Amino acid sequence: MSADRLSVYEAIRLRRDVRAEFTGEPVDEDTLWRILDAAHRAPSVGNSQPWDFVVVREPDTLRQFADHVAGKRVEFRDALPPERATTFEPIKIEGIVESGTGVVVGYDHDRGGPQVLGRATVHETGVYSTVLAIQNLWLAATAEGIGVGWVSFYDPEFLAELVGLPPGIRPVAWLCVGPVHEFQTVPDLERYGWRTGRPLSEAVHRETFGATGIATEPSTNIAATETIAP
Ligand SMILES: Cc1cc2nc3c(=O)[nH]c(=O)nc-3n(C[C@H](O)[C@H](O)[C@H](O)COP(=O)(O)O)c2cc1C
Numbered sequence: 001m002s003a004d005r006l007s008v009y010e011a012i013r014l015r016r017d018v019r020a021e022f023t024g025e026p027v028d029e030d031t032l033w034r035i036l037d038a039a040h041r042a043p044s045v046g047n048s049q050p051w052d053f054v055v056v057r058e059p060d061t062l063r064q065f066a067d068h069v070a071g072k073r074v075e076f077r078d079a080l081p082p083e084r085a086t087t088f089e090p091i092k093i094e095g096i097v098e099s100g101t102g103v104v105v106g107y108d109h110d111r112g113g114p115q116v117l118g119r120a121t122v123h124e125t126g127v128y129s130t131v132l133a134i135q136n137l138w139l140a141a142t143a144e145g146i147g148v149g150w151v152s153f154y155d156p157e158f159l160a161e162l163v164g165l166p167p168g169i170r171p172v173a174w175l176c177v178g179p180v181h182e183f184q185t186v187p188d189l190e191r192y193g194w195r196t197g198r199p200l201s202e203a204v205h206r207e208t209f210g211a212t213g214i215a216t217e218p219s220t221n222i223a224a225t226e227t228i229a230p
Helices: 008-014 029-040 059-078 082-088 125-143 156-162
Strands: 051-056 102-108 146-151 169-179
Touching (some): 008 125, 029 051, 029 125, 051 059, 051 125, 059 082, 059 156, 102 125, 125 146, 125 169
Antiparallel strands (some): 102 169, 146 169
């Protein structure tokens, strides 16, 4: 394992949704396993671990999924008002073939039996757990210099059939995973003028939701300021 892996704050700061920066080299098996191990260590409601990971490397499967996603991209673009369609057009939304590896993350609502501790009143906690596994994977990959791109332009039924998910397991994500030549410092959707982020002070509320923000934002050491090579 690399001696110069990043601290968790550095990984959080560096992490990007990667589409165009994959080198084309596949991620090696040992690294992939460490990343999947990080995902599998995520917290989960009732310790149910409701996730599964299908690793896809077959070029024909990657191509089939990329073609499906391309169709969904066109559908989305065609439904946009003309001005938004123009902004959207140059934005790349996936690196399915270039990354060389897809990880399909499945969610099994039945995992953990009928009485999942903590899920009785909040039905979605199983899906939340699965998404936490994805975030663990994403940060671990970043620490390894491996890019991850989340693709959600798909019909769940198509993807389930493509990778043979059994009934009851639904896909939550297709993750493009592979080495990158750099991590962008600014999210693509900001760089291309689709949507910018908002400051933390707007997201933080005190005591009640109506009381937004804080008078002055304390300084943070994890703001992205420079280009960092993996
Ligand atoms: C649930 C989810 C689905 C997403 N689906 C896509 C997608 O289909 N295509 C894409 O290019 N990015 C997708 N993204 C990535 C977001 O666009 C990205 O996280 C956001 O623009 C912020 O950029 P950053 O991740 O580089 O900080 C998705 C992210 C999440 C969390």
